[in-house]
Amino acid sequence: MVGILVYVLIFVLSLLLFITKRKGMKELYKRVELPPGSMGWPYIGETLQLYSRDPNVFFADKQKRYGEIFKSHILGCPCVMLASPEAARFVLVTQAQLFKPTYPKSKEHLIGPSALFFHQGDYHMRLRKLVQGSLSLDALRNLVVDISALAASALDSWIGGHVINTFQELKKFSFEVGILAIFGHLEIHYKEELKKNYRIVDKGYNSFPTSLPGTTYRKAQTARERLSKILSDIISERKEKRLLEKDLLGCLLNSKDEKGQVLTDDQIADNIIGVLFAAQDTTASSLTWIVKYLHDNPKLLEAVKAEQKEIYKMNGEGSQPLSWNQTRNMPFTSKIVLESLRMASIISFTFREAVADVEYNGYLIPKGWKVMPLFRNIHHNPEYFSDPHNFDPSRFEVAPKPNTFVPFGSGVHVCPGNEFAKLEMLIITHHLTTKFRWEVVGSQNEIQYGPFPVPLNGLPARFWKAQDN
Template sequence: MCGVFFCVFIFLLAIIFSYIFLRGEKKEPQKRAKLPTGTMGWPYIGETLQMYSQDPNVFFAAKQKRYGEIFKTNILGCPCVMLASPEDARFVLVTAAHLFKPTYPKSKERLIGQAALFFHQGEYHLRLRKLVQGSLSPEAIRNLVEGIDAIAASALDSWAGGHIVNTFHEMKRFSFEVGILAIFGHLDAYYREELKKNYCLVDKGYNSFPTNIAGTPFKKALMARKRLTKILSDIICERKEKKSLDKDLLGCLLNSKDEKGGILRDNEIADNIIGVLFAAQDTTASVMTWIVKYLHDNPKLLLGAVKAEQKAIRISNDEGNRRLSWSQIRTLMPVSNKVVLESLRMASIISFTFREAVADVEYKGYLIPKGWKVMPLFRNIHHNPEFFSDPQRFDPSRFEVAPKPNTFMPFGSGVHACPGNELAKLEILIMIHHLVTKFRWEVVGPNSGIQYSPFPVPMEGLPARFWKESTT
């Protein structure tokens, strides 16, 4: 009997110790990452109406103040995670760029062309980016100075006389001509006009409601895009027949071969040409429009200093009888260059960029679900007083010292940063030179306010009058 009780006792003891042992060995359940805080708004439309019923920058700034530098929202039917710190922007765009792909609405891909480099990742993207960046590098674009100089002089001459011009629209025309020069070199006048006419229709329909109904801006844009394909096909065919080794963008694309000897198809070349035109025109035109306004609004300190610098260059060029040189632009325009940098910061033409998580990503204890959009907020970073004191004040002198890393990203960052940034700065500085040395101007529209089309520009495109100044 005692033996039976003893066996039962041992059995119960074993159960107790096993329970205690297993309980001690059992791991604490891992804490599941949670979504960032924030609000998602109404079903499907989310908070789109709230964002577009006010200045989007005010919308994002209010969100950041309430929820911190990482927060969620829903824009245009897409759940989004917003990132408002330099560290977070670098994580998405550089450190973990492979986890976040560029994303655009399908309607925009149809108009630009699905083979355009900024719709891609991986080997194809790297190959195209290398080609585009190479054709727009400082070594390549230094040969464009004379051509851009002539385009700028001609453009400004057409504004003179005191009639009202829409500064933004005129700057778009100027940027388009510079883009044509960089892509094709000297292009036949017929092709130039056909490209311009049809590209303008595509541009007008780009941000319209995507419908195939006849007569709508989007439908007109689709038809114009087909015509652009035909025009570019003819240009490509002619260039192939010449078997030239031109160093412009078209030449680089035509003469490129991958490791296996493969060449780019004509449609891939055409899509990337249209993509470069889109990337170059509106953004650069917006910056130049803001510069005209900033110079106008600060005539004593800002405009005076830029004029003095540029007039000294003009005098050294025999009062403009000799063209600007590459070395003058690179070394003799420090004040103007800081004005450009401060304009890029203040205006923040690219307020944010879209990426999409290709997998569930855990970051700083937050979950970014696969398929969610991720948006680094460049403007919030550029206007953060922690990085730029008194950020609403236009102060070019702040660029006498280089900004802290990842706090100034006017052209984006990482593998998808704008490959044409050097060309943009070059054409802006050349435009400034002609503007301040030969013209005076008066803004005649609203003196404040911003409109989005979709990039931020002064109200009504900054209507202004321009007069030639006497150089005698």
């Protein structure tokens, strides 16, 4: 009898809770409305409008028409776009628990479901600390000489006056640097196998996700399986040697949670591939824009050369390697890097998904809708950056207003490798401006997206040693 009463009581309480919650939702829907905007055609929404023009113009026109919060329907998903620093902070920092990271399943499968940026909560925080630890300032200090050698070698391979695809060459460089940070000095046969299969996965990442034989995506799936096998061999070898390396692989292998649990080999592999993806295209895109902006602004290029040649002379005309302390004392070059990150805004926006109905500034963000903080719109807003389409590194002589400069995202999902990426940019800029000259070929102002913005055709250019005629 008592048992029956307990079940009845549970049922009644559950019913009351459901009615109260439903009433609360009705009250919320009565009190607030959806943001302004157009949802476009059924299902396809405004996807065609977005992809048939410059996405920056698409979002800027929307903001001009509707304000800093507006709705749309893109890639089969209803979305709310946010173009103010306060709104971005609301989603990414102060109320981050209400918005989960979201990625297409096709991309998640290629990288690996255990990669840290697909997660929230304790697992995400654990992995984030491990990645940050492997890329701490102390760890980066020990990588300067090796990154510098890789930069010098990459640039030397470009010389001769033949036209190169700057972006593709910088992708090769950033991949090598990523391998260095993850594995240290990896054996050449492992490196070549990783490189060969990673390129196939990279090519399939943004392809149409069909598993039909012969398709780019199917080839990427097969290459991803091979990557797992290669990484498993590397992990097994490292375990057998019982090395206590401080590279990322070492940090992942030696980690235990509060229950003493270690990461599985699959978890380690997913996070290694995730870091490679996060490190390669974004850094290579940023570096390509630095090459272009310096080419387009001769006076700024001369100022960077003057700063870097002083360091070059201190190092005996290159007979001594660049040092960590020198990379921390490049004030003008650092402003060039920051302004390049603002102007290019490689991460133009990020995707989140509302896990509950959320009210923001009198508008409803329904549960399940995608939410997109628009970083580029913030970076190009004249209210925060005067004459925003003009490349002007002097604007960073004063710190930007809070939350207006977020090239690496913000909150718990801010890029853990941001200092690592900036170090790469400083090092290659040092070598580029002290030893080389270059000329951009063809159109210099058009942009292509794949998905990150890069100059048209990857910025075709010719490079020569500085002293050559």
